[in-house]
Amino acid sequence: MEMINNGQFFTTTIDKFVRWAQKSSIWPLTFGLACCAIEMMNLVGPRYDASRFGSEVMRSSPRQADLLIVSGRLSLKMVPVIQQVYQQMPEPKWVIAMGACASSGGIFDNYAIVQGVDRVLPVDVYVPGCPPTPDAVLHAIMKLKESIAAGRAKGGLMAREA
Amino acid sequence: MKPEALAEALTSRFAGGIEPLQTPFDIPQFRVAPSVLVDVAAYLRELGYTMLLDVGGVDYFPRSPRFEVVYHFLDMKNRARVRLRCVPEDDQRPEVPSLAGMWPSANPAEREVYDLFGVVFTGHPNLTRILLPSDFEGHPLRKDYPLRGPREKLEARFAAEKNRFHAPKLAGER
Numbered sequence: 001m002e003m004i005n006n007g008q009f010f011t012t013t014i015d016k017f018v019r020w021a022q023k024s025s026i027w028p029l030t031f032g033l034a035c036c037a038i039e040m041m042n043l044v045g046p047r048y049d050a051s052r053f054g055s056e057v058m059r060s061s062p063r064q065a066d067l068l069i070v071s072g073r074l075s076l077k078m079v080p081v082i083q084q085v086y087q088q089m090p091e092p093k094w095v096i097a098m099g100a101c102a103s104s105g106g107i108f109d110n111y112a113i114v115q116g117v118d119r120v121l122p123v124d125v126y127v128p129g130c131p132p133t134p135d136a137v138l139h140a141i142m143k144l145k146e147s148i149a150a151g152r153a154k155g156g157l158m159a160r161e162a
Numbered sequence: 163m164k165p166e167a168l169a170e171a172l173t174s175r176f177a178g179g180i181e182p183l184q185t186p187f188d189i190p191q192f193r194v195a196p197s198v199l200v201d202v203a204a205y206l207r208e209l210g211y212t213m214l215l216d217v218g219g220v221d222y223f224p225r226s227p228r229f230e231v232v233y234h235f236l237d238m239k240n241r242a243r244v245r246l247r248c249v250p251e252d253d254q255r256p257e258v259p260s261l262a263g264m265w266p267s268a269n270p271a272e273r274e275v276y277d278l279f280g281v282v283f284t285g286h287p288n289l290t291r292i293l294l295p296s297d298f299e300g301h302p303l304r305k306d307y308p309l310r311g312p313r314e315k316l317e318a319r320f321a322a323e324k325n326r327f328h329a330p331k332l333a334g335e336r
Contacts, residue, residue, distance in 0.1 A: 076316075077295040086327065111302045111311025112294070119320035122327050156327060 015151070022066075022092060022155070023148040025054040026141060029065035031085065034072025036099040036131040048134040055141055062088040067144070069137070070121070073101035074114045086121055092155020094148075096140050097123045100130045124153045163209060163242065165190040171209075176202055183247065189234075191245040196258050199248050203233070203261055211235035211244055214261065217271035219279035223305030229256045229281055250281065260286035278303035 001012045032040060043050050050056050059065040062085045074082060086093070097117050100106035103126045105115035117123060124147065125140040132140075147153040163171070168190055169182040179198035183191045194202050203214075215234040222228050233246040250256035260283035261268040272283045273292040280301035283289055291298060300307055 076298070077293075080295075083327075110309060111307070111313075114316075114320075115313075119317075120323070 019149050019151060023145040025057075026067045026094065026144065027057045027059050027065055028055060028067040028069050029062055029085070029089070030058045030060050031068060031082075032071050033074060033078070034101065036071035036102070039131045039134055040069055040071045040098065040137060043134040043137050048138060050138060050141065053138070053141060053145070062086075063090060065089055066092070067094050067096065067141075068121070069096045069098050070102040070117045070123075071098045073106060073108050074117050074120070075112050076114060077112075079114060079120050082117075083120060086156075089156075094124045094144055094153055094155060095121050096137070096144065097126045098137060098140070099127060099132055103128065106130060122156055163240075168209075168244070172202065172205070175205065189243045189245050191247065194246050194248045196248055196250055199246070200259050200261065200264075202246065203235075203264060206235050206244060206246075207264065210237045210239055211242070213238055214265040214267050214271075215243075217261070217268055217275055219275040219281055219303065221279060221303065221305045226253055227251050227256075228253050228305075229279060231258050231275060231281055233261070256281045257284055258282070259284050260289075262286050277301070280304065 001010050001016075003010050028040075032038075042048055044056050044058055055067070062068075066089070068082075068086060068089065070082070086095070095117070097103045101108060101113070102117050103123075105113050107130075109115070114120060125144050127136050127140045129136050144153060148155070165185070165188075169192075172180050172192060173182065176194075176198045179195040180202060181193045183193055185191050192202075213236040215236050216232075218232045218234075220230040220232060222230065227249050229250055231248045231250070233248065235244045235246070237243070248258050250258050256279075258281055260272055262272060262283070263285065269287070270292060272286055273289060275281050276283060276286075276289055277291045277293050278301055290296065294302070299312065302311060
């Protein structure tokens with residue numbers, strides 16, 4: 001960014017401006033899978049208050065959400081559901097794998113649980129912990145912001161066939 | 163009905179098909195052949211055991227016959243319970259008659275036993291998987307089922323679909 005005429009004007013690139021807009025209001029989807037969802041609820045409460053960073057509005061419809069926080073273990077039967085929810089989200093969209101189960105299957109090393117949601121969705125940030133504190137999720141959102149601002153997180157733009 | 167009287171009534175009525183078992187607690191318990199299960203259940207209902215609490219499955223693997231289907235009945239007026247243990251003979255395709263016609267509560271419970279143990283309930287109106295996805299193979303609560311399931315197969319399937327939702331690499335991107 002460049003200030004012109006004593007700060008009355010500034011110039012930037014469209015790209016940077018768009019990224020700034022995207023990172024400044026990442027609205028998460030209301031999507032709780034397990035006990036991590038309890039910590040996720042605290043995230044938007046007064047104590048942790050994600051609204052300080054523009055992420056306070058939990059959207060109940062995937063069509064209005066930017067961020068899918070996979071909060072808990074993903075069972076095999078849930079895979080088509082979460083994929084459909086993800087597909088319904090408008091681009092750009094991001095995914096946070098919250099907790100050990102979502103990141104790697106956690107303690108559920110068995111036939112019913114997917115061993116990490118990165119098997120079925122493109123994950124941008126992994127949050128360790130069982131469950132992670134809301135602090136940690138907040139940190140993940142900050143990391144995501146950094147990543148968006150730097151142009152690393154593409155927001156799940158699907159391959160467009162020529 | 164007192165446990166002794168109940169055992170007497172059942173064994174005299176269904177001679178050969180039913181056998182009292184040791185009762186570890188205060189619930190009378192019987193081993194029942196699949197051939198008489200529906201009649202025994204109907205008779206229990208006449209006696210006042212009007213509620214079917216649960217249907218469960220057990221796999222005693224090295225033993226043969228290996229499967230047991232366990233029914234709990236409740237007499238709500240007299241606060242009395244009965245447990246039936248039905249033993250299907252065939253280990254490959256265990257079959258037990260369904261009680262879903264008499265007790266709607268048996269419907270989902272029997273589907274669960276079918277889902278996890280592969281016990282077939284003949285006469286069930288909708289014997290499909292209830293907990294696992296419908297394309298799941300095998301019955302995971304069987305003792306000889308691998309603990310981690312079809313892990314290699316699943317990983318191969320996920321790997322094949324891996325790039326379904328991934329953003330394309332841009333020109334010059336590492």
